[in-house]
Amino acid sequence: MYGYVSRPMTLRFLFLSLLALSWSLTGLAASEPQLTDHLRSKLVAAETAAQPGRTLDIGLLFEHDEHWHTYWVNPGDSGLKTEVELTLPEGVSASGIQWPAPQRFLLGELVNFGYDGRTLLPMQLTISADYAASTLPIAVSARWLICEHECIPGKADYRFELPVANSAEPDSRWAEDFAKARARQPQSMDIAANISEQAGNTLQMTLNGADLPENLSDWTLFPVAEELIAYGPLPHWQPAGQGWQTALTRSDYYQRLPETSDWLLVQGDRALRFTATASSAEAANAIGASQAVAVTDESKPTLFLALGLALLGGLILNLMPCVFPVLSLKAMAAVRSADNRAALRHHGLWYTAGVVVSFVAVAGLLLVLRAGGEQLGWGFQMQSPWFVALMALLLFALGLSFSGVWEFGGRFAGVGQGLTEGHGAKPAFFTGVLAVVVASPCTAPFMGTALGFAISQPPVWALSVFVALGLGLALPMLLLGFVPALARLLPKPGAWMTRFRQVLAFPLYLTVVWLLWVYGEQTSALSMAWLLAALTALAFGLWLWNQRHMMQSSGSKRFSAALSLLALIGAVALPLSSAEQAVPAAQPSNQAWSAERLSELTARGEPVLVNMTAAWCLTCLANERVALRDELVQSLIAERGIHYLKGDWTRYDADITQYLEQFGRNGVPLYVYYPRGGGEPQVLPQLLTPDLLLTTLAEGGQPPKPAP
Template sequence: MNRLTFNLAFAVAFTAISITAFTLASLPASAAEQRFNIAKLQESSKAQGPHIQVALLSEYKSIWAASDTKTQWLGILLSPEDEWHTYWRNAGDSGEPPSVQWQSSTEIEFGEIQWPIPEQIPIAHLVNYGYSGDTLLMVPFTIKSSADFPETVKITADLSWLVCKEDCIPGWATLNIELPVSDKTANDPSLLSPHAPLFSKTRATLPDNRWLSAQYEITEDYLTLAASLPYESNWQLLPFRSDLIQHNSQQQWLLAENGADANVLLEKSDYFSHSEATVNFLLSDGNKGFYLTATLNDLAGAGSVTGGESTSLIGIERDASIGLMLVFAFIGGLILNIMPCVLPVLSLKALALAADKLGHSTTGNHWGYLLGILVSFWLFAALILVLKLSGEAIGWGFHLQQPLVIAALCFLFVFIALMLLDVVPNGAGISGFSGIGQKLTQGNSFASQFFTGVLAVIVASPCTAPFMATALGVAMVSPPVHTVLIFTALALGFALPMTLLSLTPRFAALLPKPGAWMETFKQFLAFPMLATVVWLLWVFLGQTNSLGQLWLLSGLLLFALCLWLASKVAGKASYTSVMIALFIASYASYQGSEQVGSQSAKSANNEFEKIAQPFSEQKLATLRNNNQVVVVNMTADWCITCKVNEQVAFTDRDLQQTLAQENVHYLVGDWTNKNREILAYLTRYQRSGVPLYVVYAGGGKEQVLPQILTPNIVITAIQQAQQELNYVSL
């Protein structure tokens, strides 16, 4: 039994060994085997670097006579370790391609490197183009007919490379090879070197010799290319230039019905520069490749580059872009209805509609609210266009950078709060003054609807919504027609809910039944208005100083006192009290706004402030040149979204520890007051206002963060930037 077991085990082992030997014998040369071949080469034709071996190879053992004009081939073999890689002619987001300088003992003409089809190598949020494993970079050469033929020709290659995994290591070597001169023909098989099969195998990985042609056009965000494809496949375009497209973006392919013609949208690089009329790509599906040269579409004219109107897909893409911005603006207008500055005013109007359910208003009056909002936003757009034409640099929220405007809003909101508390002048001599207040809050007349819309826009101006930022940024830098369209979409979104309530009985039926509760609710709404005043006072302090805030607080107190007195007396006394109240509002606003100083309402003991450094373009450039991670926060005291993010995200302990790391720098740009440097920075990212958050990985990739932040979003972006710096560090 034991002998039978032994025989059986021996047979199984012998069979396994035989199968393994047969399998290994049938496999192509592996990286390890090629490294073994490298080891057998002369020392002068090979080199060892960290995590890589390199060698200079020849397809033939010798060089034949000059009368034979057939091209011969040399090759640079790059053999990195597992999980390490080298680069294609365009490394992508980071890295450097290998380069070689040639010298020879006789007159030889060396050609360009023949690059095999590369693979896309994702690293963090980057995409690079390169090669994993052994790669032979073939270079053609020919001997000039006038060359003297010694017995041996010495060729020298000064080689440099970059090999990367999570970090990158550069390498340099001088490689030499000596080839005897032969009078045999190139077709003589005896001339082939032992490395000839590697050359043959590499030729199968080279792109096709045919050059395809295409046309391209340029828009604000995309490079749009039209070409005919060799066959249907999952194609990708790899540009020769690294500053042409965003390598990590999804290429949008639009195939024609015949499957051969295609248009592709390529997102432009942040470093895009239009310096050539012709750009070159590699069209690859991973198995085969074709070189493609694209020329600028002359039919589009200069408009495709300068921003004017153009034809073909460019016009379609631009129309789609402005359409998307109109959608964002409309959604942003809807969101404005629930912002804390706006909701009390709209609640007042809803209460008035509920109380007037049984009333009979003319249909035309229902459009007053919509018209009031449209007119207000159109006036805002007109003001912006006039200021832009005059050369004034402006952004969204520019009016809130003026202390006088903040002071005026404080008095307006206090007046509304007093009106909600029924503290309204009631003298006969000032019926016009009190009548305006009634029109703004009660009734369903056209004037009431119109002025409610105007007031809603005024109180909404400090409240920005995340969906508005991109649309408003485009509006600020777009042609006048697009600016007006975007503000119109914003107005329509803002007006829609209340317009439906006043216009459609089905929506009006959703309002609660009128009753005594309405008076209590109306008075309650005074407190959100007063809370808004508290916030505006804090903004005012940041723009001026404590003396300026004292002026404003004193003015608000006396203003409220005079209006209260006006509500208790009648006739000339009431009129006089109102006039005094208006004088106090004007004088206190002016005096308070003039008190501009450096004192700030921010707490110096706050950890958030300890980490932060003031933003400047010079500081940002210095830190990026020193390969530091930089987090830029563009904010303002009057920006509600900014303050929410700072309390929710930037006060998080883990994020503060991340920001406090040695190679991480946190720059804060405070746009509470007018600042041209910050506006120029915002404009660079097509933003008209704050917030804006950008994370930089040294001088490399930059990442724009969402406008609503969590600590993890910021921490992840910083870690990705650190990983990129480690990856590209030399």
């Protein structure tokens, strides 16, 4: 009969219609999945329908194979960001990818930024209020690069339609993915951020504002723009006024600093976004100086503490091995004046003047060079092979004078035969100068904290710390002149002084041997041989000069004088013309330090012991011999799997200087331990013992409280 439909057929038709309607409302909220190399992807929508006059969140849902990743807007050292092209009907507009906070991937020496696992890259559509179509067709073409140890380009096209309705429900299938993407969206911070170019390959960033986290040490910095900074070294933030400051290494492809640049700070799923404004180096230094003044104005004892530490460090410096040769010069002058308190005071005051003036001069030069952007620290002059060679020649000449090969004369530093006769101001002054020059490689206990503070302060305060350091070094000689009881302990002058003077030549020769070794470490064995030849020429020239008074004819005297002068010129010219850069030799017991290697190890949570040293630093060498090379310490390092990174500051290295500054130091030695599993690095004292290292490096052990 016409129009008749059986009841079973009617029920079956209604069921299939409802099922099709259900599919139309949910199944169309995503494209068909695309399977490409090591990636499953699809285009999804957050809601089941599009609403005119509202926004709609959509996104590319990537499911990476294990160990594979795609890239952020800034891919890092290599890679390509994911790109999309949307095709939408009239009346609908779209944002680009709203990039979630990225992850950091280490691939050998390369650092990449991107995503792995299951990741949604969200986008937002804006639908006009007068959109009248019944469906919203969405088409997206995407291109990406997916990498593990190899990289594979990928692309796919996605398309689906959503019904247009006055209301919509969240699509539960993708709700968690959109929630995670929203949680990882960077939140803007209202802070003052400045970035400036420094000399060499360094940028300096300063952040100030109430929105900053309390501690930036566990936040990762990401630049949005490419080719600004090197990605390997992780920044080490230091407090600066009411904010934070760090040094950043420029990228190898760096060209110029843009007026503004966007950056992210990421900690877990939380991301903060800020914009840094470019400023000149002078302005940045002025900001840093004003912040330093603000801090110290609120905490006056900080300066006083630094002055006290500098005074104590200078006093202890008299006992350091690098100052011992000058002790012989001071001892000779003091013994000659032992029975004349006025002469002792006279000598002590002029010696103090020489020490203090020299410290101020070295500090002033250091501050001027640093203001010009040079990355320099205490003992920087010993990083020059030329300076080391000249020091060896000078001390060798002093030793020969003490041995009687030639007479140095009353006009030269420290020998000063006329001290008791009122003619000792110049020798005493230059003995102080020589004491500072030879003391420059050493850092006594307490000096590191004082000098690190000084370098970060305005010039007047910085110089005052160096004055206190000089007063500490000169204090023994001052006390001899102004404390009668100490002066009475000195022996009387006599014939024994000649033998004593000859004995004191041998510490000078040993110091020359040490300087020869330093010079060889800085240059090469061939260059060290040329310096030995220069020392021989110096000995010959000085000996010949001293023989002139025994020659009868004036012609012989003139010839010997000319030959002596030629030998002395050759002695100076040989090392200056033959110095060549040494090629570091590999050492099986440690690894060479680099910021990239340290970042790689700490990112994996590996334990690391960093040793910043120099061949000319006797304190460093003593620590290595006494503590770091101890059999129990070496066994513990191997047993615990601790990575021992050794940074060599024998010659100038801007990266090491920057690392020292991160811990408030500007000289070596510096020892830092990074515990297993992360955590704050632990700065060890400047004088090490095996027990100290064993306690620090033991798993879960805590080090004794470091000395300042």
